[in-house]
Amino acid sequence: MSAVAAEEILLELRDLSIDFKLKGGETLRAVKGASFAIKKGETFGLVGESGSGKTTIGRAIVRINEASGGEILWKGRRITGRIDRELDLEVVRKIQMIFQDPMASLNERAKVDYIVAEGLYNVRRDLGEAERQALVEKALLEVGLLPEFASRFPHEFSGGQRQRIGIARALIMEPELVVCDEPISALDVSIRAQVLNLLSTLQRDKGLTYLFIAHDLSVVRFITDRIAVICKGDIVELAETEELFARPLHAYTRSLLSAIPVPDPRVERARVPIAYDPSLHDYSRQGPIWREVFPGHYVLANEAEAAGFGREFG
Amino acid sequence: MGNETNILEVRDLVIRFSLRGRNLTAIRGASLSLAEGETLAIVGESGSGKSVLVKSFIGMLDQNGRVDAGSILFEGAELAGRKTEEDWLPIRGRKISMVFQDPMTSLNPLLKVGRQIEEVLELHRGLSGKAASLAAVEMLDRVGIIDPQRRAGQYPHEFSGGMRQRVVIAMAVACQPRILICDEPTTALDVTIQAQILGLIKALQRDFAFTTIYITHDLGVVANVADRVAVMYAGKIVETGTAEEVFYDPRHPYTWALLSSLPQLGVKGHPLYSISGTPPNLFREIKGDAFAPRNPKALKIDFEREPPMFEVSPTHRAATWLLDPRAPRLQPPEAIRALRAKYLEAEA
Numbered sequence: 144m145s146a147v148a149a150e151e152i153l154l155e156l157r158d159l160s161i162d163f164k165l166k167g168g169e170t171l172r173a174v175k176g177a178s179f180a181i182k183k184g185e186t187f188g189l190v191g192e193s194g195s196g197k198t199t200i201g202r203a204i205v206r207i208n209e210a211s212g213g214e215i216l217w218k219g220r221r222i223t224g225r226i227d228r229e230l231d232l233e234v235v236r237k238i239q240m241i242f243q244d245p246m247a248s249l250n251e252r253a254k255v256d257y258i259v260a261e262g263l264y265n266v267r268r269d270l271g272e273a274e275r276q277a278l279v280e281k282a283l284l285e286v287g288l289l290p291e292f293a294s295r296f297p298h299e300f301s302g303g304q305r306q307r308i309g310i311a312r313a314l315i316m317e318p319e320l321v322v323c324d325e326p327i328s329a330l331d332v333s334i335r336a337q338v339l340n341l342l343s344t345l346q347r348d349k350g351l352t353y354l355f356i357a358h359d360l361s362v363v364r365f366i367t368d369r370i371a372v373i374c375k376g377d378i379v380e381l382a383e384t385e386e387l388f389a390r391p392l393h394a395y396t397r398s399l400l401s402a403i404p405v406p407d408p409r410v411e412r413a414r415v416p417i418a419y420d421p422s423l424h425d426y427s428r429q430g431p432i433w434r435e436v437f438p439g440h441y442v443l444a445n446e447a448e449a450a451g452f453g454r455e456f457g
Numbered sequence: 458m459g460n461e462t463n464i465l466e467v468r469d470l471v472i473r474f475s476l477r478g479r480n481l482t483a484i485r486g487a488s489l490s491l492a493e494g495e496t497l498a499i500v501g502e503s504g505s506g507k508s509v510l511v512k513s514f515i516g517m518l519d520q521n522g523r524v525d526a527g528s529i530l531f532e533g534a535e536l537a538g539r540k541t542e543e544d545w546l547p548i549r550g551r552k553i554s555m556v557f558q559d560p561m562t563s564l565n566p567l568l569k570v571g572r573q574i575e576e577v578l579e580l581h582r583g584l585s586g587k588a589a590s591l592a593a594v595e596m597l598d599r600v601g602i603i604d605p606q607r608r609a610g611q612y613p614h615e616f617s618g619g620m621r622q623r624v625v626i627a628m629a630v631a632c633q634p635r636i637l638i639c640d641e642p643t644t645a646l647d648v649t650i651q652a653q654i655l656g657l658i659k660a661l662q663r664d665f666a667f668t669t670i671y672i673t674h675d676l677g678v679v680a681n682v683a684d685r686v687a688v689m690y691a692g693k694i695v696e697t698g699t700a701e702e703v704f705y706d707p708r709h710p711y712t713w714a715l716l717s718s719l720p721q722l723g724v725k726g727h728p729l730y731s732i733s734g735t736p737p738n739l740f741r742e743i744k745g746d747a748f749a750p751r752n753p754k755a756l757k758i759d760f761e762r763e764p765p766m767f768e769v770s771p772t773h774r775a776a777t778w779l780l781d782p783r784a785p786r787l788q789p790p791e792a793i794r795a796l797r798a799k800y801l802e803a804e805a
Contacts, residue, residue: 192647192648192649193618193647301735302503303735331502331503331674332502332674332676332715332718332719333502333714333715333718333731333732335718335720336718336719336720336729336730336731336732337731337732337733339720339729340728340729340731343728344728358647358648359648360648361677361720361721362720364720364721364725365720365721365723365725365729366720366725398649399648399649402648402649402651402652403648403677404648404651404652404675404677404678404680404681405677405680405721406676406677406679406680406704406716406719406721406722407680407704407796407799407800408680408681408683408700408701408704409701409800409803410680411677411680411681412680412681414681416649416652416653416656418649419649
């Protein structure tokens with residue numbers, strides 16, 4: 144981790160595991176010892192397919208899911224398990240989340256005013272009504288909505304506008320880290336660009352840090368600085384975005400990259416998707432460990448595989 | 458065009474829905490022709506009318522919807538006036554079948570998968586008993602379901618999303634349709650599964666020799682599958698051409714906007730080209746080019762008169778006044794010029 148030591152680490156996962164109890168007393172380990180650190184001001188992508196555990200990690204960071212093993216650190220302080228009231232309040236404010244489906248994530252029976260201000264009722268009890276309303280108006284303006292929308296209900300808005308309301312609800316808390324869980328995948332193509340541009344502008348203006356959770360590598364490539372790839376609960380690779388695209392190491396990452404559809408018929412017709420076959424790893428003699436193969440480029444691999452990467456890209 | 462090899466000809470189709478006493482014009486005069494054996498992708502955003510358009514080919518418009526004008530000729534037979542279930546029986550599911558985005562819309566959760574395919578075979582191909590169940594297992598095998606004999610005895614919930622979509626495809630293809638309509642067939646699936654499903658549909662198209670219509674908003678999927686592309690906006694087809702023509706030489710400002718708003722074609726660190734505003738209200742009469750209010754470079758005439766379809770090449774047409782000889786010469790956005798340059802370089 145020497146390369147990132149100089150920069151401020153905002154959030155760190157250390158060997159985080161998350162279990163779910165299933166019917167019949169069985170346990171499902173959704174996240175298996177995930178470790179990574181998110182630097183202040185960056186956009187960190189977490190990419191995987193459905194069931195990979197990417198959303199579970201996002202939800203653990205905002206403490207909806209509990210950690211079963213390992214820990215999550217916020218500015219060096221542990222926020223998993225029991226924490227004191229003061230840290231709890233800080234984390235509630237400073238880590239916010241934007242959800243995938245703007246149709247499902249807004250309370251249908253509340254007005255926009257309440258939806259956007261809901262978080263404030265918990266952490267800013269000092270605010271008077273006028274001050275609270277002023278904050279709601281400011282948040283709405285920041286996401287490109289009109290202040291008079293505050294008195295309307297969610298069903299009066301389009302998908303793109305609802306996602307803006309979801310973003311305003313996060314912004315009003317003055318967060319430092321925003322967990323964006325597939326924030327554009329439910330939106331129409333022309334609206335996606337608007338929301339992506341909004342997220343970039345807000346990041347620049349407010350110095351926000353994003354954890355961007357998505358399955359679509361082509362979108363993730365456009366907006367992230369670094370990417371972690373997760374497969375069935377294991378983080379299998381982590382690198383700077385362009386490095387990951389230039390030198391994908393893990394077989395699963397290669398499969399995922401080969402599957403991205405490209406809006407270019409000539410390229411797309413020639414594309415050959417590579418299927419990922421977990422049995423191609425020979426871990427009979429030595430199991431894989433998390434290792435740095437190139438500076439800042441980590442992969443889950445054993446000694447023999449790492450030597451192979453060195454030969455291939457050396 | 459009157460071309461004999463066209464399996465489907467749609468002419469000036471108008472479809473309206475009555476909603477709370479008001480009329481919504483979902484399709485505002487769409488024309489389309491489909492050549493036998495080709496793959497056509499209809500691209501558009503939600504509300505553009507792409508799903509409504511294809512649903513009218515199989516008589517699946519909602520109760521309050523109706524074809525108000527125009528014609529749909531399928532192998533020479535008129536589909537536009539058909540109303541009753543009986544009218545549609547020889548067509549729907551038999552000659553033209555459809556695969557939906559969510560496989561559970563087409564599957565009965567209470568019926569074994571094999572049985573659901575048998576029903577199709579009994580209804581449309583007159584098979585029964587042992588012959589039907591054998592043919593059902595064969596279809597499951599054909600769409601890549603491993604151990605089809607055993608899987609035929611299972612219920613839909615025992616299948617993963619990708620496997621369910623394979624079952625739905627087996628049902629749709631079992632009656633050997635002439636046209637297969639795929640409505641966002643891979644949107645709900647993971648990218649690795651998506652690639653497999655697209656590959657499967659292509660292989661089946663080769664073996665069963667049907668014609669395919671894709672409906673999608675995913676231009677990556679379009680680039681993968683389409684021979685020809687039709688771009689829809691606000692109930693109209695605004696541009697149509699071969700995949701190469703639409704991707705590398707698009708002419709309609711909406712096609713420009715759609716392509717250049719894609720993150721895949723964007724330049725990192727720069728804002729994406731974005732389309733402001735929202736699509737027009739289809740309850741109201743639309744004057745001029747429906748896209749004009751969202752087009753920052755719209756001409757004066759775009760707000761006044763509706764552009765006709767201008768011919769760019771024998772296969773490529775677009776409804777924009779920019780193609781009128783009197784119009785100013787406008788450059789397409791940067792992302793599109795870059796895409797075209799890359800293509801020309803590779804061709805050279």
